[in-house]
Amino acid sequence: MKKNLGNIDRVIRLVTAGVLAMLWFQNVITGTWAIVALVIAVVFALTGFISWCPIYAMLGIKSNAVK
Incomplete structure (x- = not known):
């Protein structure tokens, strides 16, 4: 598996996961x-x-800078 997520994409995903988890733990949703x-x-x-990301891999999308 070659990495296909850049740093900004990773941070957005991790922050979103944290927010959703917090909403779940606090019974907001x-x-x-x-x-x-x-x-x-x-x-x-x-x-x-x-x-x-498997979806990025299927679609051929890469958000990381390939050197």
Whole structure:
């Protein structure tokens, strides 16, 4: 797996995951939306940490600067 996420993209994903997780833990969002938000948060956190997005790979998108 070659990294296809740049630093800005990674930070945006990790911050979004953190915000969604905080909303879930504080019961701001509940029910089905809470489950959806938690799944999105987990996916964003995982892709942010490993710097690789499978959707970007399928579409041929790279947000990192290739040297």
